[in-house]
Amino acid sequence: MVLPIVKLVSLFIRLSSRPVVHRLTVSAARHPKFGSAIVLIAQKYHSMDFTSQRKLLGFGRQTPIEPLSTDEAMNLGTTLLGEFLVYGVSILFLSYEYNRSLKNEKLKEEKRKDEIGKLQKEVHEYGLITEDLKGQMFKLQVKNWILENNSRQCSIQN
Incomplete structure (x- = not known):
């Protein structure tokens, strides 16, 4: 039951991230400092990804890493930033739900302790x-025993 809900929420978050990525792309194109930061992040990510893939496949540092073109770096950077935002929102949502459930559990536990205390007091x-x-x-x-003894003594005396 929970798994389909999680899948639907995940799909909703991914679909809602597309407009965010598009706006980031437009903002990066309009603002040169933001665009250069996005390109720098994308180039660093590309070099780390390329290096890790080479190490995993067993190739050494034989060839230098070719940087991405500005357009490719801009697309990759905005996609990365969009994914980061999506995962950040997801983490915030999950932590909020976790804290809320903890609070509810604490309230339930306090109610149980109060009930147990009341029952112990009644007992x-x-x-x-x-x-x-x-x-x-x-x-x-x-008193009954005394009265019985007194009545026996009275009957003996009579």
């Missing part, structure tokens, strides 16, 4: 009442 009170009733019953039995 203690019922125990005191029972002890009091046992004491009264013992007194009545003693």
